[in-house]
Amino acid sequence: MSTVYSDIVSSDLYTQQVKKLERVAQILSLDKDVVDSLSQPERVIQVKINIKGNDGTVKTFTGWRSQHNSALGPYKGGVRFSPNVTQTEVMALSMMMTWKNSLLGLPYGGGKGGIRVDPKSLQKDELERLSRGYVKAIYNYIGSDIDIPAPDLNTDPQIMAWFLDEYVKVSGKVDFASFTGKPVEIGGLSVREYSTGLGLSVITKSAAEKFMDGIEGKRVIIQGFGNVGYFAAKFIKEMGGKIIGVSDSKGGVINEEGIDADKLMEMKRSGETVSSYEGKKVTNEQLLTSDCDILIPAAIENVVNKANASHIKARMIVEGANGPLTADADEILRKMNVIVVPDILANSGGVVGSYVEWANNKMGEIVEDEEAKKLIISRMERAFSSMYSEHERRFSDYDLRTSAMAISIDRVVKASKLRGMM
Known part of the structure; x- marks a missing residue:
């Protein structure tokens, strides 16, 4: 470029x-x-x-x-x-x-x-x-x-x-609290490696419970099988979801019997591509419009756009990447009654993991990794519940993305005015 x-x-x-x-x-x-x-x-x-x-x-x-x-x-x-x-x-x-x-x-x-x-x-x-x-x-x-x-x-x-x-x-x-995402030997937490994928899976589960009677048995497609996509797939499967499709930059695969994230990651680390996994070979474009309950774009921005939004078959999209949907796609999907859980919430597990690490450094290293994991899960669950309650109470005429931004901006404005910054 x-x-x-x-x-x-x-x-x-x-x-x-x-x-x-x-x-x-x-x-x-x-x-x-x-x-x-x-x-x-x-x-x-x-x-x-x-x-x-x-x-x-x-x-x-x-x-x-x-x-x-x-x-x-x-x-x-x-x-x-x-x-x-x-x-x-x-x-x-x-x-x-x-x-x-x-x-x-x-x-x-x-x-x-x-x-x-x-x-x-x-x-x-x-x-x-x-x-x-x-x-x-x-x-x-x-x-x-x-x-x-x-x-x-x-x-x-x-x-x-x-x-x-x-x-x-x-x-x-x-x-040591001046930076987060550090090696564990100097104050980092191992949970930080997978906190974005963990948070994404927690939000997916919470949204599925709200909009489609739970995550159990729901067919999930994840576009992007890097760090975030891998851990999201791993945790969603543990929660009862069924990963039927994944992709990387070179293509993807659909397997209705289910895809084992750990097995697929082993293949990738040995030099194979995602499409080497057993199943129907598809392009990234085909993967996005394949039949599923939940679609998680977890790669790059603008992959769901005016050209393909009307062909989306998922009942719900959870944004694992930053900005994977264009404004045109948002409007099309809204008319199709497809639920979109916005990136501002869905992929925020990374910064929550950083918060736990920062607070742990500040307190003198008193939090163990398992407790850190529980803190991330509870924080993400609470964030979804709080956001949805505010959405229903104040912004029910709007989509979840608009509601989420309105809630967050409102908090910043109120804090700024209270402090005399505005």
Whole structure:
């Protein structure tokens, strides 16, 4: 993807988020000055990072940290390494994190960061120097009570370990709660690895109980079999659901007898593709419109759109990815009476896992992994119940996505006004 095209895509993501905010603002009867305030991050930091490459040349990279809103607490959100990331993209994503954290009742505002880099083009030691350079450039603006970064696209526990170590060196603060998604040896929790997939499965189960008499025996298709898709499939099967279809970037498979997520993951780790699993071979496009009870798009954005929405056969869609449905698809599916559980709720298990890790670091490492898992499950169940109650009480004329955004934005506005920020 070219830089110019990337800028257009990222700018459009930000524009779409502002449009969604403006639509909800009308429902909540918010003044224009309130909307203008929420449309802009409180701070955007841009940094230049120079590192010495292994070939002796100096490599220059641009990074950002967008801190959208702190009315409910310190900023919280991941850092992505991508050749296509832009300032407007991290601005949009930080806004989305504000709404997500608010909806989940977490004591956080929204933040997001990124470095424009193809991490595959760097050797491990170069990647370490880049990671440390980023933290050295922004350390005055982060910390466990200010802004808590976490893994995101192309970042992982090792990068969080480098972040933490550099932060301690340059700030002089031995504060392990300043980053989440860390290795377990330095304050991380193993539950963080699967918390997004776990949360997604809990929301799927809760929604199935509300809208289709429970998850037991329901036929589920998951588009995207990475970390999130795998763990969602594993937990949904444990809850009584039946995984009949999955896919990765190279294609998918349908098996009405059921798909064993662990067996399929073993095949993937040995170099095979998802479509190597026994069953009917399908493309990603065919998988999305295959017959099922529940469809979980857990890969990339905009996969359900104006072109294919009318062909969806699922009774309910649970958004495992960020923005897998376009606005046109939303409208079509609404008319078809297909229930859509929005991403702002469905895929928020990751930040709940980060919250548990952050709180555990703050308290002095007193939570064990099994207790952490129970905390994530209870928090997700409570979030769904609270959201649906508010939906029925105040926003029953609207779909779940609109209700979820209205609830979260309303909380941020009230907190901002109480604090005198608006």
